[in-house]
Amino acid sequence: MRLDLVDVFVNGALSGNPLAVVHGADGLSGEAMQSLARWIGFSETTFLLTPTHPEADYRVRIFTPTLELPFAGHPTLGSAYAWRAAGGVAKGARIMQECGVGLVPVRAEQGRLAFRAPPLRRSGPLSEVELAAALAQLRLAPGDVIEAVHVDNGPPWQLLRLSSAQAVLAVSPEATAREVVDLGLIAPSDASGIDWEIRGFFTGPGGVLVEDPVTGSLNAGAAIYLYESGLATGDYVAAQGRKVGADGRVYVSRDTEGVWIGGEVRAVSAGGELSSE
Template identity: 30%
Template sequence: MKSRRYVVYDVFTSEVLTGNPLAVLLDCDGLDTAAMQRIAREFNLSESTFVLPPEDPRHRARVRIFTPDYEMPFAGHPTVGTAIALAEQSGSNAPSIFVLEENIGPVRCAVGHSGGTAFAEFSLAQLPQSPSFSADAGAVAAALGLGPHEIGFENHRISYWTAGVPYVAVPVSGLEVAGKVRFDNAAWMEISPAKSGSAVASAYVYCRETVHHDSAFHARMFVPGNPSYEDPATGSAVAAFAGAIAHFDKPVDGASQYWIEQGMEMGRPSRIRLEIDMAKGAIAAARIGGQAVKVAEGVLFA
């Protein structure tokens, strides 16, 4: 029986037992897809990552991302957490830039340390796109336990975006309404679009009103399924949400930065940094960043 090292990080936070937990398996030689899926189910976190030798020797690693039930093409907190784990395995706090090979494609990452806590940023491999989707605000509101009058603010309306993982972005009028959301899985499955060959789009609920004065948006994210669950920090949702920001807020050309808070209602507060580069009124590039702290390490016998 082989011994495989693992580390567990809380991601998009600087404090342990907050943010979004991630298991990183560092010694994955000899594991096939079925074995990775079984191990991810054993850890039973929202995602676990498996680090393999890169296919291109110029890159740092090949990384596969699994939920307890299926493999993901890309995900935000696994990318940030794995990048920080690999940088810290080197034993140096010097800034580093490298590429991780994910199913979505090559993902450029940068890792540094500030005040003793690691921070990683990655560039989106796929810019947000908005597939065709017509949503009845009343049906969406009902699936979230809300009234139709509580959906939308300013010019923000329900929209559908993907930057590798699909989300229905649902603007709500403020923090009080965001806190009232009660996700109805069966109702959501009836109305949410599904990309061919992928899971049903998740619900990304957001508002402009925030808990922290330096946050641009407050968000909650709900994953449909059996069982459904709320996620405390979702980088792939922020990647998709960049499309909604560009569409509704129309940032000026150049770089814009947004801090997005999530996980408050779960008792696992998180902070995700989004940077968008606009050119000629469209997104030219975008980056997701955040901190992570190691909370556990050990050996898996599998």
């Protein structure tokens, strides 16, 4: 089996979200995949498999160190990049990924890859109980939040919109996760070349709250929310990761086919041999 390490949503060297991609993983059990993802320790590790859908170019299973996800954004772009770099040729005009939420198209654009955002499985405002829990976890007051909504597209993201990028960057959440939730923060930015500032948090091993460097699924859910609410109308750029030493860029657009989440992917290590033992 081949193991690639790639960096997704980069804005310079080692500035995005790392991903491990295992090729030819049909012989691995789900338990073996989970064990390897835990050992590697990245936010996600993906396993490329023979597709079962006739339109798909490959099938992917996506694991965090503790669980399997039906969909995730930076693993989608990183897997597509690694599959193509290993000689994969799409059946059609676009790469078609098969994963837990179904088929996800990936296209090349301006030196980047972009996936079409899957539809939200849940939207609408957080309940009073959900909002109270999110505020406590993030150590925010009710007046700090302009709007709080569900943007669940596989991961059950809860998105809180604040007044400014400075307010987003100033948030200092509790280090221990109160419950298993995925929390996102977003606000408009006045920095050059950046339209929105985003941060994303999830529950890691041992119940620790982990901040993700750059999160494709959160950006995908946030984009649908921004477009549907009229807060975004044209293409925009989101920044994420500056509080954890990253500096990712996410390029978002919308056309008649849907919302597209794009970013640059770079190889860090390619073609390593992974033992099956």
